[in-house]
Amino acid sequence: MSGETEFLLAVEGLTVSFDGFKAVDDLSFYVDENEIRVIIGPNGAGKTTVLDLICGRTRATAGSVKFRNTELTTMKEHAIVRAGVGRKFQNPSIYEDLTVFENLEISFPRGRSVLGALTFRRSGEVRDRVEEVARTIFLHDHLAMRAEYLSHGQKQWLEIGMLLIQDPALMMLDEPVAGMSVAERKKTAELLHRIIQGRSVLVIEHDMGFVEDIAHKVTVLHQGRVIAEGSMEKVQQDPKVIEVYLGH
Amino acid sequence: MTARFFLRPQDLLFILVMALLILVVLPMSLDIFRLNLVGKYLTYAFVALGLVLCWGDAGILSLGQGIFFGLGGYCMAMFLELEGSTPEATKIQSTPGIPDFMDWNQITELPWFWKPFHSFIFTLFAIPLVPMALAFVIGLAMFKRRVGGTYFAIITQAFAAILTILIIGQQGYTGGVNGITDLRTLLGWDIRPDHAKLVLYFVNAGLLLACIVFAYWVRASKLGRILVAMRDREDRVRFSGYDVANFKIFVFCLAAGLAAIGGAMFTLQVGFMSPYFVGIVPSIDLVILCAVGGRNSVLGAVYGALLVNWARTTFSEDMPQLWLFAMGGLFIAVVMFFPGGLAGLYRDHLEPALGRLFGGRAPTPPGSPETVTSMVEQPR
Numbered sequence: 001m002s003g004e005t006e007f008l009l010a011v012e013g014l015t016v017s018f019d020g021f022k023a024v025d026d027l028s029f030y031v032d033e034n035e036i037r038v039i040i041g042p043n044g045a046g047k048t049t050v051l052d053l054i055c056g057r058t059r060a061t062a063g064s065v066k067f068r069n070t071e072l073t074t075m076k077e078h079a080i081v082r083a084g085v086g087r088k089f090q091n092p093s094i095y096e097d098l099t100v101f102e103n104l105e106i107s108f109p110r111g112r113s114v115l116g117a118l119t120f121r122r123s124g125e126v127r128d129r130v131e132e133v134a135r136t137i138f139l140h141d142h143l144a145m146r147a148e149y150l151s152h153g154q155k156q157w158l159e160i161g162m163l164l165i166q167d168p169a170l171m172m173l174d175e176p177v178a179g180m181s182v183a184e185r186k187k188t189a190e191l192l193h194r195i196i197q198g199r200s201v202l203v204i205e206h207d208m209g210f211v212e213d214i215a216h217k218v219t220v221l222h223q224g225r226v227i228a229e230g231s232m233e234k235v236q237q238d239p240k241v242i243e244v245y246l247g248h
Numbered sequence: 249m250t251a252r253f254f255l256r257p258q259d260l261l262f263i264l265v266m267a268l269l270i271l272v273v274l275p276m277s278l279d280i281f282r283l284n285l286v287g288k289y290l291t292y293a294f295v296a297l298g299l300v301l302c303w304g305d306a307g308i309l310s311l312g313q314g315i316f317f318g319l320g321g322y323c324m325a326m327f328l329e330l331e332g333s334t335p336e337a338t339k340i341q342s343t344p345g346i347p348d349f350m351d352w353n354q355i356t357e358l359p360w361f362w363k364p365f366h367s368f369i370f371t372l373f374a375i376p377l378v379p380m381a382l383a384f385v386i387g388l389a390m391f392k393r394r395v396g397g398t399y400f401a402i403i404t405q406a407f408a409a410i411l412t413i414l415i416i417g418q419q420g421y422t423g424g425v426n427g428i429t430d431l432r433t434l435l436g437w438d439i440r441p442d443h444a445k446l447v448l449y450f451v452n453a454g455l456l457l458a459c460i461v462f463a464y465w466v467r468a469s470k471l472g473r474i475l476v477a478m479r480d481r482e483d484r485v486r487f488s489g490y491d492v493a494n495f496k497i498f499v500f501c502l503a504a505g506l507a508a509i510g511g512a513m514f515t516l517q518v519g520f521m522s523p524y525f526v527g528i529v530p531s532i533d534l535v536i537l538c539a540v541g542g543r544n545s546v547l548g549a550v551y552g553a554l555l556v557n558w559a560r561t562t563f564s565e566d567m568p569q570l571w572l573f574a575m576g577g578l579f580i581a582v583v584m585f586f587p588g589g590l591a592g593l594y595r596d597h598l599e600p601a602l603g604r605l606f607g608g609r610a611p612t613p614p615g616s617p618e619t620v621t622s623m624v625e626q627p628r
Binding site for chain 1: 489495
């Protein structure tokens, strides 16, 4: 038995192998409460797989993921979400046939059983919360718009909003600014700084300027292993990191 | 704030038009023979309705809805058959008091699963619940293991084939390939004369309208939106804290229950039930009805059921050999040229044209920005 930990998220010895190929190999890292942690690394380093493992989309071959001392590796995906872990996908994953309002409403953490969903009422509380989140993600004027008509950047924000409305203690974002304009990137950084209150954020990102802007700490992955960890300045000087990732 | 009524004014209008058509226009303009045929078509509409929820909304294509239609029909047929098999009526049999086909098959005692069907109340519950229980088991086995899409469709076909073979093979218990035939009375009331057919037609139409309103209610709930969300982004729904499999099982059972009601009404109006209706071909026919009518429109599916079957009857009377080609052509045309079916054609072409014709602003299709504004209700 490993002991209790103070960390919000404790990943220890996490390994997953796909037909013998170890996409993530004996990985350990820890995320504090209220921390923005960024995972960087070259393509194929296993970054997205780490998020998949934490949120239960992929099952670990070995190792443990403890979220507030609860083991996640054996839990079902929806139970992990209900425990307080939210996940944004790499490509904006929103419901294009529904409106922005409905997208956020579905994500509102109530009425998640079949019966609950049938009898769910759009109460004032739901409406207020949806509007509050919509304001935060700059989409307040687009509540009635079908989500497919949003721009790429707005779709990314909407998905962040869909996490935000669940109020997760840990929010995992897979390349939140990919494909965004410079202005949108700035706004997104601002958004992340704002929503960090009372939660931790785990971000995968390639955009170094953006990483520098938001990261408290950076973890560098390479071939499924951690090769460096620490502040942005520290990892930027790390010769190994420069060799495999930042150098080119 | 008060909750809004789940039917918007235009929904109410469309339902009223449908009600007018099947409760007034058709009964007044058709003779009882034709009306009885329409009643039969409308029993398929129950299945199409279920497919709109299951396939159109949730994206779960079931090619085995005939299973549930047939099971519902068999439940009703078993009750009617037992009612007709009184010891007096069957006294020439070697074992009086059991259905005639059992007697021919040297069965001397009523099988256990037939016995509860002496009770009408039991039968009423069994009609939706037996098919739903089967759907639950299939759904549990498939959806919890994340079997979906084409695989699921093929498995439902396999179930349809298995059940047909089972029913045909167990002749002594099921009536075999002939099915359960020559059904005459319901609680002592003769279901064969014209006036009885008329009453049954209206009962059927009333039930269908009730089911239509129910389907609207389900689609207007958050569950309705989750079904659509699941169809497009299953993972996103799962990672928003929903157990996706439960929702799929629910909608599959719902579709099964609706199909079963249709099946029972079919038995009552036509006077028999046979394994043919459980099989693969009618199951695919039912999907075609739904596709032609519009799999995203509750009322479209009902119109699809009416029109396709009306066309089938008309064509088959005049040129029976061409009908299958026409049906195949129709399905290809729907898939290639109007995936939204008749309802989609209406929404995309007729509705804007009507709007222009009447001068006013065109009624907006559901889901478009304008209609949704009114649904969201900005605070004043």
